[in-house]
Amino acid sequence: MPVRIRLLGPLTVERDGTELTGPALGGVRERRLLAILALASGDVVAKDVIIERLWDQLPKHPAAAVDTAVSLA
Numbered sequence: 001m002p003v004r005i006r007l008l009g010p011l012t013v014e015r016d017g018t019e020l021t022g023p024a025l026g027g028v029r030e031r032r033l034l035a036i037l038a039l040a041s042g043d044v045v046a047k048d049v050i051i052e053r054l055w056d057q058l059p060k061h062p063a064a065a066v067d068t069a070v071s072l073a
Contacts, residue, residue, distance in 0.1 A: 005038045029054055033069050 004014040011031050013020045025031055032054055036045060050069075051062045059065040 005034065007035055007038060011035060029069055 001016055006012045011025075011034070013025060013034070025034075033050065036050060036053055047063055047066045050066050051058065054069065055062070055065070
């Protein structure tokens with residue numbers, strides 16, 4: 001199932017040629033996470049980097065918050 005992610009302009013995701021919209025893309029944080037991981041091109045992204053880029057104020061349990069965001073994405 002091929003997936004195409006466009007990061008220039010509004011973020012768009014296509015799966016099998018069909019653009020995903022609405023809840024299928026999650027909220028703003030999930031979209032940001034998707035962009036971070038897509039730009040990493042398969043490289044490992046440290047949780048600290050994800051936390052720094054996704055939250056203006058640190059959540060009470062940052063590592064758990066990243067795990068939750070990843071499971072929703």
